[in-house]
Amino acid sequence: xxxxxxxxxxxxxxxxxxxxxxxxxxxxxxxxxxxxxxxxxxxxxxxxxxxxxxxxxxxxxxxxxxxxxxxxxxxxxxxxxxxxxxxxxxxxxxxxx
Numbered sequence: 001x002x003x004x005x006x007x008x009x010x011x012x013x014x015x016x017x018x019x020x021x022x023x024x025x026x027x028x029x030x031x032x033x034x035x036x037x038x039x040x041x042x043x044x045x046x047x048x049x050x051x052x053x054x055x056x057x058x059x060x061x062x063x064x065x066x067x068x069x070x071x072x073x074x075x076x077x078x079x080x081x082x083x084x085x086x087x088x089x090x091x092x093x094x095x096x097x
Contacts, residue, residue, distance in 0.1 A: 007031060
């Protein structure tokens with residue numbers, strides 16, 4: 001991640017497409033404060049740490065153990081549809097205000 005996304009450039013990135021990169025955890029994206037869209041499908045992620053403000057998350061085919069990262073999402077973002085299918089478990093849900 002550091003090679004493709006140097007820390008000094010992360011402040012302005014709003015959209016991150018890091019699918020099929022064989023990423024492992026922990027995936028800490030708190031250095032992307034303006035991130036609103038994340039596609040991290042098809043990796044080996046068991047834990048993800050996000051900066052508040054994310055709106056859309058794609059995490060299919062990972063190894064997530066829980067959805068604790070949703071606790072950090074702003075209330076206004078929680079009404080978005082989130083869908084994920086992981087090796088550890090599967091869930092589909094729509095969180096309403």
